[in-house]
Amino acid sequence: MGFLKRCHRRRVPWNAAVSLRTDFSVLLVCCGLLFSAGHVDAGDGLAKVKQRGTLIWGADQEGGGPFIYPADDDPNRLVGFEVELAQLLAESLGVRSQFQQGQWDKLPDLMSRGDLDIVLNGYEWTPVRAERYGVSIPYYIYELQLLGRKDDPTFNSWNDLFEPPGGRKKRIAVLGGAAAEDYLRKHLGDRVEIALFEGVSDAMRGAELNVDGIDGNLQDLPIWTFYEPGFPKLKAIGDPVGRGFYVVLTRKDDTELLQAINTAIFEALQDGRLRRILSRYRIWNETQSLRGLETNLQGSFIGLPHARSEEPGETEEVDEETYVPVRGFGVIWQRGGLLAKAAGMTVLLAVTAMPLAILIGLLMALLRLYGPALARSLATIYVELIRGTPLVLQLYVLFFLLPEIGLKVNAFWAAVAGLALNYSAYEAEIYRAGLQAIPRGQMEAAQALGFSQWLALRRIIVPQATRLVIPPVTNDFIALFKDTAVCSVITVVELSKEYYIQARSTGAIVELGLLTALLYLAMSYPLSLLAGRLEKRLMTERRT
Amino acid sequence: MIQLQNIVKSYGPHLILQGVSMQVKKGEVCVLLGPSGGGKSTLLRTINGLETFESGEIRVGEIVLPPTGAAGRESALTQIRQRVGMVFQQFHLFPHRTVIQNVMEAPVHVLRRPVEEVRTQAMALLERVGLGHKQDVYPGSLSGGQQQRVAIARTLAMNPQAILFDEPTSALDPRMTAEVTAVMSDLARDGQTMIVVTHGLGFARAVGHTVHLLHAGTIAESGTPGEIFENPQTDVTRAFLSDLHKA
Numbered sequence: 001m002g003f004l005k006r007c008h009r010r011r012v013p014w015n016a017a018v019s020l021r022t023d024f025s026v027l028l029v030c031c032g033l034l035f036s037a038g039h040v041d042a043g044d045g046l047a048k049v050k051q052r053g054t055l056i057w058g059a060d061q062e063g064g065g066p067f068i069y070p071a072d073d074d075p076n077r078l079v080g081f082e083v084e085l086a087q088l089l090a091e092s093l094g095v096r097s098q099f100q101q102g103q104w105d106k107l108p109d110l111m112s113r114g115d116l117d118i119v120l121n122g123y124e125w126t127p128v129r130a131e132r133y134g135v136s137i138p139y140y141i142y143e144l145q146l147l148g149r150k151d152d153p154t155f156n157s158w159n160d161l162f163e164p165p166g167g168r169k170k171r172i173a174v175l176g177g178a179a180a181e182d183y184l185r186k187h188l189g190d191r192v193e194i195a196l197f198e199g200v201s202d203a204m205r206g207a208e209l210n211v212d213g214i215d216g217n218l219q220d221l222p223i224w225t226f227y228e229p230g231f232p233k234l235k236a237i238g239d240p241v242g243r244g245f246y247v248v249l250t251r252k253d254d255t256e257l258l259q260a261i262n263t264a265i266f267e268a269l270q271d272g273r274l275r276r277i278l279s280r281y282r283i284w285n286e287t288q289s290l291r292g293l294e295t296n297l298q299g300s301f302i303g304l305p306h307a308r309s310e311e312p313g314e315t316e317e318v319d320e321e322t323y324v325p326v327r328g329f330g331v332i333w334q335r336g337g338l339l340a341k342a343a344g345m346t347v348l349l350a351v352t353a354m355p356l357a358i359l360i361g362l363l364m365a366l367l368r369l370y371g372p373a374l375a376r377s378l379a380t381i382y383v384e385l386i387r388g389t390p391l392v393l394q395l396y397v398l399f400f401l402l403p404e405i406g407l408k409v410n411a412f413w414a415a416v417a418g419l420a421l422n423y424s425a426y427e428a429e430i431y432r433a434g435l436q437a438i439p440r441g442q443m444e445a446a447q448a449l450g451f452s453q454w455l456a457l458r459r460i461i462v463p464q465a466t467r468l469v470i471p472p473v474t475n476d477f478i479a480l481f482k483d484t485a486v487c488s489v490i491t492v493v494e495l496s497k498e499y500y501i502q503a504r505s506t507g508a509i510v511e512l513g514l515l516t517a518l519l520y521l522a523m524s525y526p527l528s529l530l531a532g533r534l535e536k537r538l539m540t541e542r543r544t
Numbered sequence: 545m546i547q548l549q550n551i552v553k554s555y556g557p558h559l560i561l562q563g564v565s566m567q568v569k570k571g572e573v574c575v576l577l578g579p580s581g582g583g584k585s586t587l588l589r590t591i592n593g594l595e596t597f598e599s600g601e602i603r604v605g606e607i608v609l610p611p612t613g614a615a616g617r618e619s620a621l622t623q624i625r626q627r628v629g630m631v632f633q634q635f636h637l638f639p640h641r642t643v644i645q646n647v648m649e650a651p652v653h654v655l656r657r658p659v660e661e662v663r664t665q666a667m668a669l670l671e672r673v674g675l676g677h678k679q680d681v682y683p684g685s686l687s688g689g690q691q692q693r694v695a696i697a698r699t700l701a702m703n704p705q706a707i708l709f710d711e712p713t714s715a716l717d718p719r720m721t722a723e724v725t726a727v728m729s730d731l732a733r734d735g736q737t738m739i740v741v742t743h744g745l746g747f748a749r750a751v752g753h754t755v756h757l758l759h760a761g762t763i764a765e766s767g768t769p770g771e772i773f774e775n776p777q778t779d780v781t782r783a784f785l786s787d788l789h790k791a
Contacts, residue, residue: 444594445636449650449702450626459653464640538640 045254046093049117055090055097058111059121060104064200066226066281067122068099081281082120085139088273089120089248092264105500108133111251118261119249122220124179130300134250134258137301139265139274141287143240144180145224147207148216150235155215158238161192169193170215173203176488176497180218183242195411198489201227202400208233209403212410222283243287247301259299331508332515339512342498343519349412349484349494350523353419354477360420361427366457368428369435379428386425392486394418399490415487423480430472434465467538474531478524495519545570545737546628546706551590551600560586561597562761568706568754571735575748575769578758579784584741587758588708591739592628593621604628605705626654629699633711635691637683637698644670644679647698655702662701669697673727689720693727706737713744725751745788749773757781 049055059068059082068080078099090097102110107119111133124142125135148155154165164170169192174180176196184192195214197203200223207217208231221240228234248265250258268274278284367379386394395418402409409417438461446456485496499516503509546568553561561583568574576584589595591602596612603609604627609620637646647666651657670676673693683691692712699707709728713721725747732738732751742748748755748769755772757765757780764780765772776782 439636441632441634441636442638445630445632445638448592448594448625448630448632448708449698450622450654451650452622455653459649460638464638467640 044256045117045251046256046260049093049095049257053095055086055093055095056100056115056117057086057089057097057120058100058102058107058116058118060107061101062104066222066283081140081277081283082122084277084280085268085274086120088268088277089118089261089264092267093260108249111249117250117254117257122246123249125245125247125301129247129249133252134254134298135301136248136250136258136261136299137265138245138247140222140246140278140283142244142246143221143287144183144218144242145221145240146216146218146237147204147224147231147234148237149208149210150233152215156237158241160237161188164191171195171213173197173206173214173217175200175203176493178220179242179244180220184218196493201230204231204234205400209400210408211399211403212408212414221285222281225283226281245301255298262299262301329511331511335502335508335512336515338502339495339498339515339519342493342495343523345492346481346484346494346496347523349415349419349487349492350477350481353416353423353484354480356416356420357423357476357480358427358473360424361429362431362462364424364428365431365435366462368432370453370457383425383428386421387429391418391422391483392489394422395486395490411487411490411492414490415484415492418490419480419484419487422483423476426476427473430469430476431465434469435461437468438464467535470531470535470538474527477531478527481520481523481527545605546591546739547603548587548591549601549603551587551597551602553586553590553595553597559761561590563600564758564761564763565600566756566763566766568737568739570705570737572737573732573751573753574739575752575755576739576741576758577743577745577748577755577772577784578764579787582758583761584758585710588710588739588741591708592625592630593617594630626702627705629702629704629707631692631695631699631707631709631712633714635683635688635695635715637691637695639683642680642682643675643686643694646683646694647701650698651701666697666701669700670694672700672730673697674723687720688716689723692716692720692724696724696727696731700731706739707731709738709740709742711741711743713742713747743788745773757784759784 061068061070061078066080067082068078071077071079083099086097086099100110100116102116104121107116107121107123110116111119119133120139123129125138129135146158146161154160155170161170161172171193172184173195174184174197176198181194181196184194195206195212197206200219203217204219204224204227206212206214216237217234224236248261250261265274268277275284275288278288364379364383367375368383371379395415398409398418398421399411399414402414442460442464443453443456446460447453451459484494487494488497495516499512503512548564548566550563550565551561552559552563564583564587566574576588578584586595590597591604591609593609599611601608601610604624607620607623607627608616609624610617638649641649644663644666647669648659648662651662651665652659667676667679670679673696675690675693675697678686678690678694683694686694696707696712712728713724716724721744725744728738728740728747729751740747740752752769755767755769756763757772757778759780765776765778767777772781773785776785
C-alpha cells in the first residue's frame with residue numbers, strides 16, 4: 001500500500017538483521033561483533049503450514065481499504081482484496097487462512113520472529129526487500145496518482161509542481177517513507193515541500209482541507225480509486241506515475257513456501273480469479289495485464305528491468321539500487337546529524353508546550369479551589385476530560401477538526417497546543433495539591449493585612465505552592481520530552497520518528513537506538529540537575 | 545472606636561456567640577478571658593471578617609460591618625482590614641520572604657506606598673521589637689518569640705488604629721512569652737488600641753484596662769482587672785479563676 005519505508009538506499013545483510021534481534025542482549029555487551037550470527041529458521045515454513053492447517057498472514061487493518069478493512073455491516077468481519085487473496089492462497093495450499101494483526105511497519109519483524117508465515121499487506125518490491133526476504137511475483141501492479149483540490153486553479157498538472165504558478169512551492173502530503181515520498185524527492189528534489197503523514201486517508205484529508213498549507217497528495221492509485229467517493233473535493237492530476245509491485249513476503253529461507261505462493265498467484269492470474277477479486281474492489285486496470293514473472297532460482301521475484309523507464313523525466317538507468325552498506329557505529333556519523341536535528345524539534349516542542357501547560361494548569365487549579373461555583377465545575381470537567389482521553393486523540397482532533405470549523409493550525413502549533421492542553425490537566429492537579437498544602441493561616445494572615453484574595457494568591461500562596469511543586473512538575477517536564485514522540489501522528493518529525501525512519505532504512509537498530517537514548521538523556525538529565533539546584537536554592541529559605 | 549452590637553454566630557445547631565455586645569475606646573487595652581470554647585477567639589475574628597456572623601453589627605470608627613451576606617460587607621471588610629491589624633497564635637509569617645520583606649509586603653503591595661519609605665519604617669519597627677539585626681534572614685530560622693515580634697512589626701507597618709491579638713503567647717515558652725509581652729506592654733504605653741485574647745492573667749492584670757470574661761457565647765462579666773480579679777461578681781468568673789489557680 002505504499003507504506004514502504006525508505007529502505008532501498010542502504011542494505012543490511014539478512015544475517016545481521018536476524019542477529020540484531022536474536023542476540024540482542026549479547027549485542028548490548030559487545031555491540032557490532034556479532035554480525036555473522038546464523039539463521040534462526042530452518043526453512044520448513046511450508047511443512048509447518050500444512051501440519052498446522054493454517055496459513056498465518058500478517059497485515060495492518062489500520063491501512064484500510066481496499067487492502068484490508070472492517071466490513072461496513074459487521075466490523076468484526078474483515079474484507080479487502082488482500083483478505084480474499086489470502087483465502088485464495090491458503091486454499092491453494094490446502095489450508096485455511098488465519099489473519100494476524102500487526103503494526104504495518106513491524107510486520108516483517110513479526111514474521112522474522114516466527115509469528116507470521118507471510119506478510120501480505122501492500123509491501124512494495126524493492127531490492128532491499130528482495131535481499132532480506134523471499135518476495136513473491138507481484139499480485140498487484142500499482143501506480144501513483146497525483147491529487148489536488150478541485151477549487152485550486154493553480155494546480156492542474158505535474159508541471160505546476162515543477163514550475164509553481166506564482167513561484168510559491170506546492171506542499172504535497174505523502175506517507176512517511178512511502179514510495180510516493182521517494183518519487184517526489186527523486187524527481188522534484190526541493191522544488192516541492194513534503195509533509196509526512198502516517199495514514200493514507202489522513203494524507204488525502206490533509207490535502208482536501210488544506211491543513212497546514214497542504215496543496216496535494218501523491219497517492220497510490222488503488223487507494224485513490226477506492227477512496228475517491230469519500231473525497232469529493234479532490235481531483236486526479238495527470239496520468240499515474242511511478243509503477244511498482246505489491247509482493248508477498250516470506251522468510252528468506254522459506255523457498256518451498258515462496259514457490260507455492262508463486263504457483264498460486266500464477267494460477268489465479270491465468271484462470272481469472274485474481275482479476276475477479278481486483279475487479280470487486282474496482283482496482284483492476286489494464287496495467288495488471290503486464291505481468292512481471294521473472295524469478296531467481298529460489299523463486300524470488302527479481303523485478304522488471306524496464307518497469308521504471310516509463311516515469312516522466314526518467315532518461316537513465318535507475319540508480320536507487322546502488323547500495324551503501326552501513327555497518328557498526330559508522331552509521332552514527334552518517335545519520336547522527338539527522339537525529340540531532342530531530343532532537344532539536346523535540347526540545348522545541350517540549351520547552352514551548354511546558355510553560356503553557358503550567359500556566360493553564362495553575363489557572364485551572366486556582367479556579368477549582370477559589371473560583372465561583374460555575375468556574376469550579378467547568379475547570380473540573382476540563383481536567384477530567386483532558387486527563388481521561390489519550391494525547392494522540394487530542395492531537396488528532398486538534399489537527400483535523402479545527403480546519404473543519406475554519407481554524408487553520410499548522411502542524412507545529414497543533415502539536416504544541418495538544419501537548420500543552422494534555423499536560424495542563426496534570427499540572428492542574430499537581431498545583432491543586434500544592435495550593436492545598438499551604439496552611440490556611442497564610443491566607444488569613446494576608447487577608448488580615450488587607451490583601452485581596454487575588455493579591456494574596458499572587459504574592460503569598462502561589463509562590464509558596466510553586467516551591468512545593470517543583471519536583472513533580474520537573475518529573476512531568478521530563479515525561480513531556482518523551483511524549484513529544486506522539487506528535488508524529490500529525491506529521492511532526494521529532495527524535496523518535498526520525499529514529500524509526502533511520503533505524504529501519506539502515507537496520508542499525510542498536511547503534512542508532514543507543515544514540516537516540518543518549519540524546520533523550522542529554523535533554524532530561526540537565527533538567528533534573530537544574531530542578532535540583534532550583535529546589536535547593538528555594539528550600540534554603542527554610543533554614544538560613 | 546470599636547463597637548460590637550448583639551453579635552450572633554452559630555455552627556449548625558450550636559450557638560457560638562449569643563448576642564455579644566461590647567465597646568473598645570481609643571487607646572484602650574481590652575482583654576478577653578474565659579475558658580476554652582467560650583467564644584473569645586471567634587468573637588475577635590468576627591471583627592476583621594475571618595469569621596462570619598449571622599446578625600448584629602460591628603462598627604470600627606465610622607465603618608459599619610454588616611452580617612454575612614448583607615450588602616456592603618466586602619467593601620467594609622477591605623477598609624477594616626487596612627485599619628485593624630491582627631497577630632496570630634501561630635505567627636503565620638510568610639516563609640518565602642525575609643524578615644524585612646514580611647514587614648514591607650502589605651504597605652508596598654496593599655497600600656502601594658513607596659518602597660524606600662516603607663523600608664525605613666520597617667527597619668525602625670524591627671529595631672523597636674529588637675530584631676533589627678535579623679532583617680535579612682528567613683522566618684524559618686527564628687525562634688517562636690522572635691517570629692511573633694516580627695509578626696507584631698508586620699502588623700504595625702500598616703499603622704493600624706487597633707490590633708487584634710489572638711492568644712499571641714500561647715505557643716511560646718515563658719522566656720519567649722516575656723519577650724513578646726514586653727513588646728505589647730510597650731505598645732500599650734504608647735496608647736495603641738488593642739484587643740487581646742489570652743490565658744495570661746499576668747498580662748491582663750499588668751497591662752489591661754478592661755477585662756471581659758466570655759463563657760458559652762456570652763459575656764459573663766466585665767470590669768477593670770482589679771474588679772474582675774479581686775472581686776469577681778459571678779459564679780462563672782469565680783470558677784474560671786479558681787481553675788486557673790489550681791492549674
